[in-house]
Structure formats: structure tokens, C-alpha cells
Amino acid sequence: MKCGRQLLALPFLHLAFSLLLCFGACPDARRHGNGRNSNQKASSGGENTWCIAKPSTENFRLNGNINYSCSQKGVDCKPIQPGGTCYRPNTIVSHASYAMNLFYKVAGKNSWNCHFNGTGIIISENPSIGSCNYPM
Numbered sequence: 398m399k400c401g402r403q404l405l406a407l408p409f410l411h412l413a414f415s416l417l418l419c420f421g422a423c424p425d426a427r428r429h430g431n432g433r434n435s436n437q438k439a440s441s442g443g444e445n446t447w448c449i450a451k452p453s454t455e456n457f458r459l460n461g462n463i464n465y466s467c468s469q470k471g472v473d474c475k476p477i478q479p480g481g482t483c484y485r486p487n488t489i490v491s492h493a494s495y496a497m498n499l500f501y502k503v504a505g506k507n508s509w510n511c512h513f514n515g516t517g518i519i520i521s522e523n524p525s526i527g528s529c530n531y532p533m
Contacts, residue, residue, distance in 0.1 A: 444533065445523075445533065446506060446519050446520065446521055446533075447498050447501070447519070447520050447521075447523065447524055447531050447533070448494075448497050448498045448500075448501035448502075448510070448511035448517050448518070448519055448520075449494035449497065449498060449517065449518060449520055449524055450462065450490050450493040450494045450497055450513075450516060450517060450518075451515075451516050451517065451518055452490050454490075454493075454516040456489050458514070458516050459489045459490060459492075459516070460489065460493075462493045462496065462497050462513050462516060462517070463477075463489075463492055463493050463496045465500070465513075466496035466497055466499060466500035467496050469500055469503065469504075470503075471503040472496065472499045472500050472503055473499065474495075474496050474499070476495065476529065477491075477492040477495050477496060482528045482529055482530075483495045483528075483529035485527070485529070486526070494524060494531075495529070495531065497511065497513060497517050498524070498531050498532070499532070501517070501519075502532055502533070
């Protein structure tokens with residue numbers, strides 16, 4: 398019976414040894430929580446990119462994005478207040494998009510600065526409309 402237990406442990410020992418070798422030698426195994434290798438430089442979203450809200454996002458999530466973005470240092474949400482240059486169109490998606498883009502810009506225009514729990518998307522076409530100019 399003792400010999401049978403040792404035979405059952407052999408496949409697991411092989412698996413453990415393989416994992417140990419991979420984590421020691423495979424460069425892709427040493428990733429941080431942001432998906433980058435420890436020696437990999439962060440990439441930016443680019444000069445001509447903007448962050449907007451996904452139109453299908455629920456209103457309560459967009460409100461959360463507005464509240465979060467507008468509470469961050471360097472983000473001025475006065476343009477989406479009544480009478481502001483970006484108040485119209487007066488929709489939650491439009492206001493959230495403007496606020497999210499301001500945060501994206503201030504935070505460094507990295508892809509993760511537009512994630513917003515899966516409710517933001519990066520675009521390369523300027524979303525400015527009428528007198529409302531989205532800063533780059």
C-alpha cells in the first residue's frame with residue numbers, strides 16, 4: 398500500500414517541478430497585477446486618444462464614474478454643470494464621458510486610466526461636439 402501512494406504522488410511531483418521551472422525561467426510568469434512584466438515600461442493611450450463612457454453602461458455606474466472623476470485632483474467638472482460649455486447634450490453618458498476623459502488625461506492617458514470597471518473605452522476620434530471641447 399505504501400508503494401501505491403508513492404506512485405500516485407509522482408505525477409504531482411512532476412507538475413510541481415514544471416511549475417517551479419517555469420516561474421523561475423519564463424519571463425511571462427513574472428507579471429504584476431497590471432499585466433506588465435516587472436521590467437516592462439507602461440504604455441500610454443497615445444496623444445490623439447480620448448476616454449468615453451460605453452453607451453450601454455447603467456446610469457448608476459456612470460454617476461459613480463462622474464463622482465469619482467470629478468473628485469480627483471486636477472479634474473475640473475464645471476463645464477458639465479448647468480450653464481457650462483459641456484452641459485449640453487444633457488445626458489448622463491455625455492457628462493460621464495467628459496468627466497472620465499478629464500480623469501484619463503490628468504492620470505496620464507494610460508489604458509488602465511480609462512478602465513472604470515469596464516465602463517470606459519479609448520477612442521481615437523475627437524468626441525468634442527459644438528462648444529464642448531474634450532481636451533487631449
